[in-house]
Amino acid sequence: MKLWRVETGLSRAAALLAVCAVMPTLATAQAMPTAALRTAAMETSVVASPTSAPRALATESEAPAVVLLSPQGTVAWAGSPHLGVQPAWQSLAPKPPELAARAWLLLDLSSGQSLAASNADQTLPPASLTKLMTSYLVFEALRDGRLSLEKQLVVSERARRQPGSRMFLEAGMRVPVEDLIKGLLVQSGNDGAVVLAEGVAGSLENFVQAMNEKARALGLGATHFANPTGLPVDGQHSTARDLGVLAQRLLSDFPEHAHYYGIRKYRYGGTPPANDSNRNLLLFRDPSVDGMKTGHVEAVGYSMVATAQREFPHLGPAGGPGPRRLLAVVLGAANEQARAAEAQRLLNWGYTAFEAVKLFEADQAVLTAAIWKGRAAQVRLGRPQAIVVTVPAGLGVQLRMDVVRADPLIAPLRRGQATGLLRIREGERTLFEIPLLALDDIGEAGLIGQAWDALRLWFQ
Helix, strand or coil: CCEEEEEECCCCCCCHCCCCCCCCCCCCCCCCCCCEEEECCCCCCCCCCCCCCCCCCCCCCHCCCCEECCCCCCCCCCCCCCCCHHHHHHHHHHCCCCCCCCCEEEEEECCCCCEECCCCCCCCHHHHHHHHHHHHHHHHHHHHCCCCCEEEEEECCHHHHCCCCCCCCHHHHCCEHHHHHHHCCCCCHHHHHHHHHHHEEEEEEHHHHHHHHHHHHCCCCEEECCCCCCCCCCCCECCCHHHHHHHHHHHCCCCCHHHHHHHECCCCCCCCHHHHHCCCHHHCCCCEEEEEEEEEEECCEEEEEEEEEEEEEEHHHHHHEEEEEEEEEEEECCCHHHHHHHHHHHHHHHHHHEEEEEEEEECCCCEEEEEECCCCEEEEEECCCCCEEEEECCHHHHHHEEEEECCCCCCCCCCCCEEEEEEECCCCCEHHHEEECCCCCCCCCCCCHHHHHHHHHCCC
């Protein structure tokens, strides 16, 4: 198997990928110049403000087509949809702030990267952050048609007797699911949590079993639930990392319901107004914060999962402005004010210490490669999602990209099939390795076409 390598540079001016001619006689490859690459075929250069951030290329014609023969060797890539952060990234990451909390984690959801963490794998009681999983199962039931927002659920005596934060529901009341969701997430109502659990699964016990099954399905290996409320009980525990994954999945799996986490005030009609304000103080302080949940238990202290979304240049379609979302998990702060302050501090640090760099749009070709014995002559290689990476602020202009792929590519090829590897590096340090997938379905050619390509390959 031959290995082909594409090299190019990424500049602040345009994240320029240039198109050059095939050079099959070269045995090694050096990084191509950043600003403009020349060949006998064409010249491509883009002029931009020196303060502009790297952007994704607007047209497929700008995609790299410099194919240089690399030294003989082997390469492996996986079909994982996740961005592969390499150890060298950690050596470049800025030092995070010291937070007054037992455990914490910061995620950039625009790239899927963990930016910093402390004691992120320490198991602790999750308190009312448990209600994130409760809401996940409720949203799943809505999606599957087992519940509707308008459906009224009857409040049981068991639900009415729940201690702690409450919606102040009385047994026998019939409450719409949407109101129960608001009470669950704004008032942190333990009574509402039990009503929803019974409505989804028929009983509290069945719901708890479903919670743990879903935790395993989501890969929350250090998490175990014993109730849908978060009230302290032996055997109920999670970690900052697991809670971050759960929150991330809630936002990506159920974006249509994400607005419930950002409601500032709510109470169900006819109930006392004593518990009508969301305990996420950042919702009242930072307009970019739009969720998610708080919790408190004596054994740990005050905890919070908070997410913010702010606009940045070059993260939107065709290099325009677009949103960048961060998510902070803070467990075990001293009090309500401290958990809000530490979460705010972590979010602000993430936005200033790092930059998100959008390299390619969703379904944009990183490389168009020849394919043999197929119904088409070429196949586009890229990803169905936008390729975004997060790097320390100011590093975006120094990034370089290599594409490594097997040659020849032989049909049939399925859309989504791993066909290459995008390596993103700074100098000689590889920061990311991202699998490239076929963006097209390429079926086999007819017998004559296959025979002709087989003959051509034989003479190569």
